[in-house]
Amino acid sequence: MALIVQKFGGTSVGTIERIQQVADKVKKFRENGDDIVVVVSAMSGETNRLIDLAKQASDGNPEPRELDMMVSTGEQVTIALLAMALINRGVPAVSYTGNQVRILTDSAFNKARILQIDDEKIRADLNAGRVVVVAGFQGVDEQGNITTLGRGGSDTTGVALAAALKADECQIYTDVDGVYTTDPRVVAQARRLEKITFEEMLEMASLGSKVLQIRSVEFAGKYNVPLRVLHSFQEGLGTLITLDDEESMEQPIISGIAFNRDEAKLTIRGVPDTPGVAFKILGPVSGANIEVDMIVQNVSHDNTTDFTFTVHRNDYQKALDVLKQTAEAIGAREVSGDTNIAKVSIVGVGMRSHAGVASRMFEALAKENINIQMISTSEIKISVVIEEKYLELAVRALHTAFELDAPARQGE
Ligand code: ADP
Ligand code: ASP
Ligand code: MG
Numbered sequence: 001m002a003l004i005v006q007k008f009g010g011t012s013v014g015t016i017e018r019i020q021q022v023a024d025k026v027k028k029f030r031e032n033g034d035d036i037v038v039v040v041s042a043m044s045g046e047t048n049r050l051i052d053l054a055k056q057a058s059d060g061n062p063e064p065r066e067l068d069m070m071v072s073t074g075e076q077v078t079i080a081l082l083a084m085a086l087i088n089r090g091v092p093a094v095s096y097t098g099n100q101v102r103i104l105t106d107s108a109f110n111k112a113r114i115l116q117i118d119d120e121k122i123r124a125d126l127n128a129g130r131v132v133v134v135a136g137f138q139g140v141d142e143q144g145n146i147t148t149l150g151r152g153g154s155d156t157t158g159v160a161l162a163a164a165l166k167a168d169e170c171q172i173y174t175d176v177d178g179v180y181t182t183d184p185r186v187v188a189q190a191r192r193l194e195k196i197t198f199e200e201m202l203e204m205a206s207l208g209s210k211v212l213q214i215r216s217v218e219f220a221g222k223y224n225v226p227l228r229v230l231h232s233f234q235e236g237l238g239t240l241i242t243l244d245d246e247e248s249m250e251q252p253i254i255s256g257i258a259f260n261r262d263e264a265k266l267t268i269r270g271v272p273d274t275p276g277v278a279f280k281i282l283g284p285v286s287g288a289n290i291e292v293d294m295i296v297q298n299v300s301h302d303n304t305t306d307f308t309f310t311v312h313r314n315d316y317q318k319a320l321d322v323l324k325q326t327a328e329a330i331g332a333r334e335v336s337g338d339t340n341i342a343k344v345s346i347v348g349v350g351m352r353s354h355a356g357v358a359s360r361m362f363e364a365l366a367k368e369n370i371n372i373q374m375i376s377t378s379e380i381k382i383s384v385v386i387e388e389k390y391l392e393l394a395v396r397a398l399h400t401a402f403e404l405d406a407p408a409r410q411g412e
Contacts, residue, residue, distance in 0.1 A: 001033045001034060001035065002034045002035070002167075002168040002169070003034070003035040003036075003037075003126070003165060003166075003167045003168055004029065004034050004035070004036055004037075004167060004168060004169050004170075004171060005036075005037045005038075005039065005158050005159075005161050005162040005165065005167045005169075005170045005171070006026065006029070006036060006037070006038050006039070006158075006170075006171045006173060007038075007039040007040070007041075007136060007154055007155060007157070007158030007170070007171070007172050007173065008022050008038065008039070008040050008041065008173045008174075008232055009041050009044075009154065009172075009173065009174045009175065009232075010041040010042060010043060010044035010045070010046070010047070011044045011174070011175045011232075012041075012173055012174065012175065012232035012233075013040050013041060013042075013043055013044075013078045013081075013082065014043050014044040014045070015043070016081070018232075018233075019078070019081050019082055019085055020085055021232075021233055022038075022040075022082060022085075022173075022232065023082060023085035023086050023088075023089055023091075024089070025232075025233075026038055026082075026086060026091070026131060027086065027089050027091050030091055030131060035126045036131045036132075037122060037126070037131075037132045037133075037134060037161055037165065037167070038082065038131060038132070038133045038134070039133075039134050039135075039136045039154055039157050039158040039161060040075060040078045040079055040082055040133065040134075040135070040136055040154070041074075041075060041078065041136050041137065041154040042071075042074025042075050042077065042078055042137070043074065043077070043078060046074040046077075047071055047074050047137075047151070050070055050071045050073065050074055051067070051071060053070070054066070054067050054070055054071070064109035064110050065109050065145055067109065067110060067148075068109045068110060068112075068138075068145070068146050068147050068148045069145075069146050071137075071148055072097070072098070072135070072137070072138040072146050072148055074137075075097075075135035075136050075137050075138060075154070076097055076135055078135075079095035079096070079097070079133045079134065079135045080095050082095070082133050083095040083131075083133045086131055086133070091131055092128075092129055092130045092131065093130055093131040093132070093133055094125055094130050094131075094132060094133070095132075095133040095134075095135075096121070096122075096132065096133070096134050096135070097135045097138065098134070098135055098137075098138035098139040098140060098146070098147075098157070099138070099139070099140040099144075099146060100121075101117065101118060101121060101122060101134055102117070102118040102121075102140065103117050103138070103139035103140065103157065103160070104116040104117070104118075104139060104140065104141070104142070105139035105140065105141055105147045105149070106141065106147075107141040107142070107143070107145065107147065108147070109145075109147055109148070110148060110150065111148075111149070111150040112139055112141070112147035112148060112149055112150075113149075113215070114139060114149070114156065114157075114160045114219075117160060117161060117164040119164050119165055122134075122161075122165065123165070134157065134161060135157075136153065136154025136155075136157040136158065137149055137153040137154045137157060138153075138157075149213075149215070150213065150215070151213075152210060152212075152213035152216075153213055153215075154213075155172055155212050155213040155215075155216035156213050156215045156216040156219060158170050158172060158216065159216040159217075159219045159220045159223075159225050159227060160216075160219055162220075162225045162227075163219060163220075163222075163223035163225050167225070168226065169226045169227075169228060170220065170225050170226065170227050170228070171228050171230055171238075172212065172216075172227065172228065172229045172230065173230050173231070173232040174211065174229065174230075174231070174232060175231070175232065176211065176229075176231060177192060177230065177231035177234055177236050177238060178192040178193065178194075178229050178230065178231070178236070178237075178238040178239035179192070179193050179196055179201065179204070179209075179211055179212075179229050179239040179241075179256075180192055180193065180211075180256070181193065181255070181256045181257065181399065181404040182209075182256055182257040182258070182259075182395055182399055182404070183209065183211075183259075186259075186392055186395060187257075187392075187395055187396055187399050189396075189399060189400075189404075189405040189406050190399070190404075190406070191404060191405070191406040192238075192239060193239050193255065193256070194237070194239065194240065195239065195240050195241075195242050196239060196240075196241055196242070196255055196256070197241070197242055197243070197255075197349055198217060198220060198221035198241055198242070198243060199221070199349060199380065200255045200256065200347050200348060200349055200380065201217045201241050202214065202217045202218060202221065203258070203345070203347045203378075203380060203381050204255075204256050204258045204347050205217050205258075207258035207259070207260065207343070207345040207347065207381065207383065208258045208259050208260030208262070208343070208345070209256070209258045211229060212229065212241075217241070220241060221243075224243060226240070227240070227241040228240050228241070229241070251349075251350050252348060252350055252402070252403075252404070253348055253350040253351060253354045253357055253402065254346045254347065254348040254350065254351070254357070254402040254404065255347055255348040255349070255350070256346075256347050256348070256404075257344065257345065257346055257347070257395055257398050257399055257402075257404070258344075258345045258347060259342060259343060259344045259345065259391060259394075259395055260342065260343050261313075261342045261388060261391065262312055262313055262314075263293060263294075263310040263311065263312060263313060263341060263342075263343055263385070264310065264311060264312075264313045264315075264316035264319075264337060264338065264339040264341065265308060265309070265310050265337065265338045265339075265341050265373065265374070265385065266308065266309055266310075266311065266316075266319055266320060266323055266335070266336070266337045267306060267307070267308040267335070267336050267337070267338075268281060268306070268307050268308075268323055268326070268327055268332050268334075268335050269306045269332065269333050269334050269335075269336070270304045270306070270332050270333025270334065271304055271305050271306070271307055271327075271330065271332040271333075272303065272304055272330065272331055272332070273300035273303050273304055273305040277297075277305070277307070277330075278295075278297065278307070280326065280329075280330055281307055281323070281326055281330075282295075282309070284322050284325070284326050285309075285311070285319055285322055285323070287322075288318055288319070288322050290311050290312075290315040290318060290319050290322070291311065291312065291315070292309050292310070292311055293309070293310045293311065293312075293343075294309060294310045294343075294374050294376045294383070294385060295307075295308070295309045296308045296309070296374050296375075304333070308373075308374065310341070310343070310374070310385065313339055316337065316339055319337075320335065320337050323335050340387060340388045340389070341373065341385050341386065341387065341388055342385070342386060342387070342388040342390075342391040342394075343383055343384070343385050344383070344384055344386060344391065344394045344395060344398065345381050345382065345383040345384075346361055346381065346382050346398060346402065347380060347381045348380060348381075349380050351379070351380050351381075351382075352379060352380065357382065358375075358377065358382050360401060360402070361382055361384070361398060361401070363401070364397045364398050364400075364401035364402075365384070365386070365394060365397065365398070367397065368390070368393055368394065368397045370386050370387075370390045370393065370394050370397075371386065371387065372384045372385070372386060373385045373386060373387075
Protein backbone atom coordinates (compact mmCIF):
# COMPACT_ATOMS: atom_id res chain seq x y z
CA MET A 1 0.00 0.00 0.00
CA ALA A 2 1.38 3.34 -1.06
CA LEU A 3 0.89 6.88 0.20
CA ILE A 4 0.35 9.20 -2.71
CA VAL A 5 -0.08 12.97 -2.80
CA GLN A 6 -2.07 14.07 -5.84
CA LYS A 7 -2.34 17.70 -6.88
CA PHE A 8 -5.00 18.83 -9.35
CA GLY A 9 -4.58 22.23 -11.02
CA GLY A 10 -7.16 24.89 -11.83
CA THR A 11 -8.44 23.57 -15.16
CA SER A 12 -8.74 20.07 -13.67
CA VAL A 13 -11.21 21.39 -11.09
CA GLY A 14 -12.59 24.18 -13.29
CA THR A 15 -16.18 22.89 -13.40
CA ILE A 16 -18.40 20.64 -11.30
CA GLU A 17 -18.15 17.96 -14.02
CA ARG A 18 -14.37 18.00 -13.78
CA ILE A 19 -14.50 17.85 -9.98
CA GLN A 20 -16.74 14.78 -10.36
CA GLN A 21 -14.18 13.25 -12.71
CA VAL A 22 -11.39 13.96 -10.21
CA ALA A 23 -13.47 12.31 -7.50
CA ASP A 24 -13.90 9.23 -9.72
CA LYS A 25 -10.17 9.08 -10.24
CA VAL A 26 -9.33 9.44 -6.55
CA LYS A 27 -11.91 6.78 -5.74
CA LYS A 28 -10.14 4.34 -8.08
CA PHE A 29 -6.83 4.91 -6.33
CA ARG A 30 -8.52 4.34 -2.97
CA GLU A 31 -9.98 1.11 -4.23
CA ASN A 32 -6.45 -0.02 -5.07
CA GLY A 33 -5.73 0.37 -1.39
CA ASP A 34 -3.53 3.46 -1.60
CA ASP A 35 -3.67 6.23 0.98
CA ILE A 36 -4.43 9.48 -0.78
CA VAL A 37 -3.88 13.11 0.10
CA VAL A 38 -5.30 15.43 -2.56
CA VAL A 39 -4.23 19.04 -3.03
CA VAL A 40 -6.40 21.24 -5.21
CA SER A 41 -6.10 24.67 -6.80
CA ALA A 42 -8.92 27.14 -7.16
CA MET A 43 -11.19 26.72 -10.18
CA SER A 44 -9.41 28.04 -13.27
CA GLY A 45 -9.72 31.81 -13.59
CA GLU A 46 -10.84 32.21 -9.99
CA THR A 47 -7.55 33.48 -8.55
CA ASN A 48 -7.34 36.06 -11.36
CA ARG A 49 -10.92 37.11 -10.70
CA LEU A 50 -10.22 37.58 -7.00
CA ILE A 51 -7.02 39.56 -7.63
CA ASP A 52 -8.95 41.77 -10.01
CA LEU A 53 -11.61 42.45 -7.38
CA ALA A 54 -8.91 43.32 -4.87
CA LYS A 55 -7.39 45.79 -7.29
CA GLN A 56 -10.75 47.42 -7.88
CA ALA A 57 -11.19 47.90 -4.15
CA SER A 58 -7.77 49.43 -3.63
CA ASP A 59 -6.89 51.65 -6.59
CA GLY A 60 -4.78 48.88 -8.01
CA ASN A 61 -2.69 48.39 -4.91
CA PRO A 62 -4.19 45.86 -2.48
CA GLU A 63 -2.73 45.55 0.98
CA PRO A 64 -0.73 42.27 0.89
CA ARG A 65 -2.21 40.68 4.03
CA GLU A 66 -5.75 41.36 2.93
CA LEU A 67 -5.02 40.12 -0.57
CA ASP A 68 -3.93 36.75 0.84
CA MET A 69 -6.97 36.66 3.09
CA MET A 70 -9.09 36.93 -0.01
CA VAL A 71 -7.31 34.91 -2.71
CA SER A 72 -7.01 31.95 -0.35
CA THR A 73 -10.80 31.57 -0.57
CA GLY A 74 -10.56 30.18 -4.12
CA GLU A 75 -9.02 26.96 -2.85
CA GLN A 76 -11.40 26.78 0.11
CA VAL A 77 -14.27 26.31 -2.35
CA THR A 78 -12.67 23.50 -4.35
CA ILE A 79 -11.52 21.45 -1.34
CA ALA A 80 -15.06 21.39 0.01
CA LEU A 81 -16.57 20.54 -3.37
CA LEU A 82 -14.15 17.67 -3.94
CA ALA A 83 -14.66 16.30 -0.42
CA MET A 84 -18.44 16.40 -0.98
CA ALA A 85 -18.12 14.62 -4.33
CA LEU A 86 -15.98 11.91 -2.69
CA ILE A 87 -18.33 11.44 0.24
CA ASN A 88 -21.19 11.21 -2.23
CA ARG A 89 -19.38 8.28 -3.86
CA GLY A 90 -19.07 6.51 -0.54
CA VAL A 91 -15.42 7.51 -0.09
CA PRO A 92 -14.82 8.95 3.39
CA ALA A 93 -13.08 12.29 2.95
CA VAL A 94 -12.34 15.48 4.85
CA SER A 95 -11.11 18.87 3.64
CA TYR A 96 -8.68 21.23 5.36
CA THR A 97 -7.45 24.74 4.69
CA GLY A 98 -3.72 25.41 5.05
CA ASN A 99 -4.38 26.95 8.44
CA GLN A 100 -6.28 23.87 9.65
CA VAL A 101 -3.54 21.44 8.64
CA ARG A 102 -1.15 23.96 9.91
CA ILE A 103 1.09 24.63 7.04
CA LEU A 104 3.30 27.14 8.78
CA THR A 105 4.91 29.80 6.59
CA ASP A 106 6.93 32.95 7.02
CA SER A 107 5.04 36.26 6.86
CA ALA A 108 6.02 37.28 3.33
CA PHE A 109 2.45 37.82 2.13
CA ASN A 110 1.78 36.88 -1.53
CA LYS A 111 5.03 34.90 -1.73
CA ALA A 112 5.34 33.11 1.59
CA ARG A 113 7.68 30.18 2.13
CA ILE A 114 6.64 27.00 3.89
CA LEU A 115 8.58 26.51 7.12
CA GLN A 116 6.90 23.48 8.64
CA ILE A 117 3.94 21.18 8.21
CA ASP A 118 2.08 19.41 11.03
CA ASP A 119 1.31 15.95 9.74
CA GLU A 120 -0.51 14.66 12.83
CA LYS A 121 -4.05 15.44 11.76
CA ILE A 122 -3.54 14.15 8.23
CA ARG A 123 -1.99 10.91 9.47
CA ALA A 124 -4.86 10.33 11.88
CA ASP A 125 -7.38 10.78 9.04
CA LEU A 126 -5.45 8.48 6.73
CA ASN A 127 -5.31 5.86 9.48
CA ALA A 128 -9.06 6.21 9.85
CA GLY A 129 -9.44 5.45 6.13
CA ARG A 130 -10.23 8.97 4.96
CA VAL A 131 -9.01 10.76 1.87
CA VAL A 132 -7.59 14.10 2.99
CA VAL A 133 -8.22 17.07 0.71
CA VAL A 134 -5.92 20.03 1.36
CA ALA A 135 -6.16 23.55 -0.04
CA GLY A 136 -3.19 24.39 -2.22
CA PHE A 137 -1.38 27.72 -2.37
CA GLN A 138 -1.96 28.75 1.26
CA GLY A 139 -0.58 28.60 4.75
CA VAL A 140 -0.57 30.51 8.00
CA ASP A 141 2.18 32.49 9.70
CA GLU A 142 3.30 32.41 13.35
CA GLN A 143 0.80 35.19 14.18
CA GLY A 144 -2.13 33.33 12.61
CA ASN A 145 -2.32 35.45 9.46
CA ILE A 146 -3.32 33.62 6.28
CA THR A 147 -0.56 33.65 3.69
CA THR A 148 -0.25 32.50 0.07
CA LEU A 149 2.72 30.96 -1.70
CA GLY A 150 2.86 32.88 -5.00
CA ARG A 151 1.17 32.07 -8.31
CA GLY A 152 1.21 28.38 -9.09
CA GLY A 153 1.84 27.69 -5.39
CA SER A 154 -0.41 24.65 -5.16
CA ASP A 155 2.40 22.64 -6.76
CA THR A 156 4.56 23.57 -3.80
CA THR A 157 1.84 22.62 -1.32
CA GLY A 158 1.67 19.21 -2.98
CA VAL A 159 5.40 18.59 -2.92
CA ALA A 160 5.84 19.93 0.61
CA LEU A 161 3.07 17.66 1.89
CA ALA A 162 4.64 14.71 0.09
CA ALA A 163 7.97 15.53 1.74
CA ALA A 164 6.44 15.94 5.20
CA LEU A 165 4.47 12.69 4.90
CA LYS A 166 7.34 10.86 3.18
CA ALA A 167 4.89 9.92 0.45
CA ASP A 168 5.82 7.32 -2.12
CA GLU A 169 5.08 9.74 -4.94
CA CYS A 170 3.81 13.24 -5.59
CA GLN A 171 1.65 13.35 -8.71
CA ILE A 172 0.98 16.72 -10.32
CA TYR A 173 -2.13 16.36 -12.49
CA THR A 174 -2.66 19.09 -15.06
CA ASP A 175 -3.97 19.87 -18.55
CA VAL A 176 -0.97 18.46 -20.45
CA ASP A 177 0.31 14.89 -20.23
CA GLY A 178 3.75 15.70 -18.90
CA VAL A 179 6.71 18.02 -19.20
CA TYR A 180 7.52 18.76 -22.83
CA THR A 181 10.67 19.87 -24.59
CA THR A 182 8.96 23.27 -24.71
CA ASP A 183 5.47 24.64 -24.13
CA PRO A 184 3.30 22.39 -26.32
CA ARG A 185 0.81 25.22 -26.70
CA VAL A 186 3.42 27.26 -28.53
CA VAL A 187 5.35 24.63 -30.47
CA ALA A 188 3.25 21.88 -32.02
CA GLN A 189 6.37 19.71 -32.52
CA ALA A 190 7.14 19.69 -28.79
CA ARG A 191 7.76 16.23 -27.39
CA ARG A 192 6.87 14.80 -24.00
CA LEU A 193 9.89 13.85 -21.92
CA GLU A 194 9.76 10.56 -20.08
CA LYS A 195 12.24 11.87 -17.53
CA ILE A 196 13.91 15.12 -16.68
CA THR A 197 16.40 15.78 -13.87
CA PHE A 198 15.51 18.07 -10.95
CA GLU A 199 18.34 20.30 -12.00
CA GLU A 200 17.02 20.74 -15.53
CA MET A 201 13.43 21.13 -14.36
CA LEU A 202 14.53 23.82 -11.94
CA GLU A 203 16.21 25.75 -14.76
CA MET A 204 13.20 25.29 -17.04
CA ALA A 205 10.84 26.56 -14.32
CA SER A 206 13.13 29.45 -13.40
CA LEU A 207 13.45 30.47 -17.04
CA GLY A 208 9.72 30.59 -17.65
CA SER A 209 8.16 27.11 -18.04
CA LYS A 210 5.19 27.49 -15.75
CA VAL A 211 4.22 23.83 -15.74
CA LEU A 212 5.67 23.54 -12.20
CA GLN A 213 6.22 26.34 -9.69
CA ILE A 214 9.95 26.89 -9.12
CA ARG A 215 9.72 26.29 -5.39
CA SER A 216 8.00 22.97 -5.84
CA VAL A 217 10.97 21.73 -7.84
CA GLU A 218 13.42 23.12 -5.28
CA PHE A 219 11.53 21.30 -2.54
CA ALA A 220 11.34 18.06 -4.47
CA GLY A 221 15.08 18.16 -5.17
CA LYS A 222 16.00 19.01 -1.61
CA TYR A 223 13.87 16.28 -0.02
CA ASN A 224 14.18 13.87 -2.92
CA VAL A 225 10.43 13.60 -3.43
CA PRO A 226 9.55 11.35 -6.36
CA LEU A 227 7.66 13.78 -8.56
CA ARG A 228 5.59 13.08 -11.67
CA VAL A 229 3.62 15.38 -13.98
CA LEU A 230 0.56 13.74 -15.55
CA HIS A 231 -2.62 14.53 -17.44
CA SER A 232 -5.66 14.69 -15.16
CA PHE A 233 -7.98 12.83 -17.47
CA GLN A 234 -5.82 10.83 -19.87
CA GLU A 235 -3.99 7.62 -19.13
CA GLY A 236 -0.21 7.69 -19.38
CA LEU A 237 3.01 7.71 -17.43
CA GLY A 238 3.61 11.45 -17.71
CA THR A 239 7.06 12.77 -16.89
CA LEU A 240 9.17 11.68 -13.95
CA ILE A 241 11.42 14.32 -12.39
CA THR A 242 14.48 12.42 -11.20
CA LEU A 243 17.77 12.78 -9.40
CA ASP A 244 19.36 10.40 -11.80
CA ASP A 245 21.49 12.17 -14.37
CA GLU A 246 23.56 9.20 -15.38
CA GLU A 247 24.84 9.77 -18.89
CA SER A 248 22.96 7.43 -21.10
CA MET A 249 24.03 6.90 -24.69
CA GLU A 250 21.14 8.88 -26.08
CA GLN A 251 21.42 11.72 -23.60
CA PRO A 252 20.38 14.75 -25.60
CA ILE A 253 22.53 17.87 -25.43
CA ILE A 254 19.47 19.97 -24.82
CA SER A 255 16.47 18.70 -22.86
CA GLY A 256 14.22 21.68 -23.28
CA ILE A 257 13.63 25.26 -24.32
CA ALA A 258 12.10 27.76 -21.92
CA PHE A 259 11.01 31.30 -22.61
CA ASN A 260 9.42 34.27 -20.96
CA ARG A 261 7.99 37.63 -21.83
CA ASP A 262 8.09 38.94 -18.30
CA GLU A 263 11.23 41.04 -18.54
CA ALA A 264 12.14 44.55 -19.67
CA LYS A 265 15.53 45.98 -20.59
CA LEU A 266 17.14 49.20 -19.38
CA THR A 267 20.27 50.86 -20.71
CA ILE A 268 22.38 53.68 -19.34
CA ARG A 269 24.87 55.16 -21.82
CA GLY A 270 27.97 57.27 -21.51
CA VAL A 271 28.72 56.30 -17.94
CA PRO A 272 32.13 57.52 -16.65
CA ASP A 273 34.05 54.23 -16.39
CA THR A 274 35.53 54.22 -12.91
CA PRO A 275 35.87 51.48 -10.31
CA GLY A 276 32.54 50.93 -8.55
CA VAL A 277 30.41 51.97 -11.51
CA ALA A 278 28.34 48.78 -11.52
CA PHE A 279 27.61 49.25 -7.85
CA LYS A 280 26.64 52.90 -8.38
CA ILE A 281 24.13 51.84 -11.03
CA LEU A 282 22.74 48.65 -9.53
CA GLY A 283 22.95 49.60 -5.84
CA PRO A 284 19.99 52.01 -6.04
CA VAL A 285 18.04 49.48 -8.14
CA SER A 286 18.34 46.76 -5.54
CA GLY A 287 17.79 49.41 -2.86
CA ALA A 288 14.37 49.94 -4.45
CA ASN A 289 13.72 46.21 -4.01
CA ILE A 290 13.97 45.48 -7.71
CA GLU A 291 15.55 42.22 -8.79
CA VAL A 292 17.96 42.37 -11.69
CA ASP A 293 18.33 39.39 -14.01
CA MET A 294 20.76 39.72 -16.93
CA ILE A 295 23.56 42.31 -16.94
CA VAL A 296 25.91 43.45 -19.68
CA GLN A 297 28.60 46.10 -19.42
CA ASN A 298 30.24 47.15 -22.66
CA VAL A 299 33.95 47.81 -23.16
CA SER A 300 34.75 51.37 -22.48
CA HIS A 301 35.50 53.99 -25.13
CA ASP A 302 36.95 57.36 -24.15
CA ASN A 303 36.60 56.35 -20.52
CA THR A 304 32.85 55.96 -20.73
CA THR A 305 30.84 52.77 -20.96
CA ASP A 306 27.29 51.53 -21.60
CA PHE A 307 25.50 49.32 -19.12
CA THR A 308 22.38 47.23 -19.83
CA PHE A 309 20.30 45.05 -17.52
CA THR A 310 16.88 43.41 -17.34
CA VAL A 311 14.20 43.50 -14.64
CA HIS A 312 10.69 42.07 -14.30
CA ARG A 313 8.26 44.04 -16.48
CA ASN A 314 6.22 44.95 -13.42
CA ASP A 315 9.26 46.78 -12.06
CA TYR A 316 10.12 48.53 -15.31
CA GLN A 317 8.76 52.01 -14.58
CA LYS A 318 10.19 52.03 -11.08
CA ALA A 319 13.60 50.91 -12.37
CA LEU A 320 13.56 53.55 -15.11
CA ASP A 321 12.88 56.30 -12.56
CA VAL A 322 15.70 55.08 -10.33
CA LEU A 323 18.09 54.86 -13.28
CA LYS A 324 17.29 58.39 -14.44
CA GLN A 325 18.17 59.72 -11.01
CA THR A 326 21.41 57.73 -11.03
CA ALA A 327 22.29 59.04 -14.51
CA GLU A 328 22.01 62.58 -13.27
CA ALA A 329 23.99 61.88 -10.12
CA ILE A 330 26.92 60.21 -11.90
CA GLY A 331 26.89 62.29 -15.08
CA ALA A 332 25.85 59.59 -17.56
CA ARG A 333 24.73 60.66 -21.03
CA GLU A 334 21.32 59.00 -21.41
CA VAL A 335 18.92 56.34 -20.20
CA SER A 336 16.62 54.23 -22.37
CA GLY A 337 14.40 51.21 -21.97
CA ASP A 338 12.57 48.54 -23.93
CA THR A 339 9.67 46.38 -22.81
CA ASN A 340 9.27 44.53 -26.12
CA ILE A 341 11.82 41.86 -25.35
CA ALA A 342 11.69 38.17 -24.62
CA LYS A 343 14.15 35.74 -23.14
CA VAL A 344 14.71 32.34 -24.75
CA SER A 345 16.81 29.71 -23.00
CA ILE A 346 18.07 26.28 -23.90
CA VAL A 347 18.52 23.90 -20.97
CA GLY A 348 20.32 20.59 -20.65
CA VAL A 349 22.80 18.75 -18.45
CA GLY A 350 24.22 17.35 -21.70
CA MET A 351 25.78 20.78 -22.31
CA ARG A 352 28.43 19.98 -19.73
CA SER A 353 30.01 17.42 -21.97
CA HIS A 354 29.49 19.06 -25.35
CA ALA A 355 31.34 21.96 -26.91
CA GLY A 356 29.82 24.23 -29.51
CA VAL A 357 26.32 24.37 -28.08
CA ALA A 358 26.29 28.16 -27.94
CA SER A 359 27.48 28.58 -31.52
CA ARG A 360 24.84 26.13 -32.70
CA MET A 361 22.23 28.20 -30.90
CA PHE A 362 23.49 31.48 -32.35
CA GLU A 363 23.69 30.00 -35.83
CA ALA A 364 20.07 28.85 -35.69
CA LEU A 365 18.97 32.34 -34.65
CA ALA A 366 21.15 34.00 -37.29
CA LYS A 367 19.59 31.86 -40.00
CA GLU A 368 16.23 33.33 -39.05
CA ASN A 369 17.71 36.83 -38.99
CA ILE A 370 16.97 37.19 -35.30
CA ASN A 371 19.21 39.70 -33.56
CA ILE A 372 20.56 38.73 -30.14
CA GLN A 373 20.55 41.64 -27.70
CA MET A 374 21.98 39.99 -24.59
CA ILE A 375 23.46 36.61 -23.69
CA SER A 376 23.98 34.82 -20.41
CA THR A 377 25.22 31.34 -19.73
CA SER A 378 25.62 28.89 -16.89
CA GLU A 379 26.78 25.29 -16.80
CA ILE A 380 23.50 23.87 -18.04
CA LYS A 381 21.74 26.75 -19.79
CA ILE A 382 22.21 29.51 -22.35
CA SER A 383 19.77 32.42 -22.43
CA VAL A 384 19.39 35.14 -25.03
CA VAL A 385 17.29 38.28 -25.07
CA ILE A 386 15.63 39.03 -28.41
CA GLU A 387 12.87 41.23 -29.75
CA GLU A 388 9.56 39.89 -28.46
CA LYS A 389 7.94 39.55 -31.88
CA TYR A 390 10.48 36.88 -32.84
CA LEU A 391 9.91 34.75 -29.76
CA GLU A 392 7.87 31.95 -31.31
CA LEU A 393 10.03 31.82 -34.40
CA ALA A 394 13.15 31.58 -32.24
CA VAL A 395 11.76 28.77 -30.09
CA ARG A 396 10.69 26.80 -33.14
CA ALA A 397 14.03 27.29 -34.88
CA LEU A 398 15.97 26.16 -31.80
CA HIS A 399 13.65 23.22 -31.28
CA THR A 400 14.50 22.02 -34.78
CA ALA A 401 18.21 22.90 -34.61
CA PHE A 402 18.68 20.80 -31.48
CA GLU A 403 16.71 17.90 -32.97
CA LEU A 404 13.93 18.04 -30.43
CA ASP A 405 11.03 17.90 -32.89
CA ALA A 406 8.65 15.00 -32.51
CA PRO A 407 8.82 12.65 -35.49
CA ALA A 408 6.09 13.53 -37.98
CA ARG A 409 3.14 11.18 -37.74
CA GLN A 410 2.32 8.98 -40.70
CA GLY A 411 0.50 10.82 -43.40
CA GLU A 412 1.76 14.22 -42.26
P1 ADP B 1 -2.33 23.93 -13.57
O1 ADP B 1 -3.48 24.85 -13.58
O2 ADP B 1 -2.72 22.49 -13.67
O3 ADP B 1 -1.36 24.19 -12.45
P2 ADP B 1 -0.54 25.33 -15.39
O4 ADP B 1 -1.23 26.18 -16.39
O5 ADP B 1 0.05 25.99 -14.21
O6 ADP B 1 -1.57 24.18 -14.96
O7 ADP B 1 0.61 24.45 -16.08
C1 ADP B 1 0.34 23.70 -17.23
C2 ADP B 1 0.69 24.49 -18.48
O8 ADP B 1 2.10 24.71 -18.53
C3 ADP B 1 0.41 23.79 -19.78
O9 ADP B 1 -0.93 23.99 -20.19
C4 ADP B 1 1.44 24.39 -20.74
O10 ADP B 1 0.87 25.36 -21.60
C5 ADP B 1 2.44 25.09 -19.83
N1 ADP B 1 3.83 24.72 -20.12
C6 ADP B 1 4.86 25.61 -20.27
N2 ADP B 1 5.99 24.98 -20.54
C7 ADP B 1 5.71 23.65 -20.57
C8 ADP B 1 6.49 22.47 -20.80
N3 ADP B 1 7.80 22.54 -21.05
N4 ADP B 1 5.87 21.27 -20.74
C9 ADP B 1 4.56 21.19 -20.48
N5 ADP B 1 3.76 22.27 -20.26
C10 ADP B 1 4.32 23.48 -20.30
N1 ASP C 1 -4.77 29.25 -7.54
C1 ASP C 1 -3.40 29.70 -7.49
C2 ASP C 1 -2.99 30.37 -8.79
O1 ASP C 1 -3.82 30.49 -9.70
C3 ASP C 1 -2.45 28.62 -7.11
C4 ASP C 1 -2.35 27.49 -8.11
O2 ASP C 1 -3.21 27.31 -8.95
O3 ASP C 1 -1.37 26.74 -8.02
O4 ASP C 1 -1.89 30.83 -8.92
MG1 MG D 1 0.19 25.59 -12.18
